Amino acid sequence: MVIIRKYFAIVGLIICFLSSMTPFLKVPIKGNWNLYQVDAYLFFITMLILGIIALLFFVRAVRAYQWMTRLSVCWYLVSITAVWFKINNYFGWGFADKLLSKSLHMRWGWIVYLIGILLLLLSTKKIVSTNE
Incomplete structure (x- = not known):
């Protein structure tokens, strides 16, 4: 049987939603970009x-919630990899890409988002049923 640790789930959801407003990318002239601007x-x-x-948490669909948290971990890995490749291969030209990759920097928003995702992942716990 799988249970949800409610405090981990709520804090993880709040951190993930709020992390979308944190800086994800440092752009030289324009400043910090959040996830929407990236x-x-x-x-x-x-x-x-x-x-x-969040919907699955509130309707208590525990198995589906567990699978969606795993999907969110995969999506985090895909998104950070996609942004990294976009920074390093933006134009397809060697000189311009090297110049762009030196001027654009990942920011601390990715770490905040990762903490929220890890809390969501750790919010499910499998327990052994003692019903015999």
Whole structure:
């Protein structure tokens, strides 16, 4: 049987939703960009996944909640990899890409988002039923 640690889940959801407003990318002239400014599709898919996780938490669909938290971990890895590759191969030219990759930097928003995702992942616990 799988149970949800409610405090981990609520804090993880709050951190994940609030992390979308933290700086994810440092752009030289424009300043810090949040997740929406980095990529709108990335933002909307991330918020959709988090919204489904929140819905599953409130309707107590524990198995589906557990699978969606795992999907959110995979989505985090895909999104951070996609942003990294976009920074390092933006134009497809060697000189411009090297210049761009030196000027754009990942920010601390990714770490905040990772903490929220890890709390969501740790919020499910499998317990052994003693009914015989």
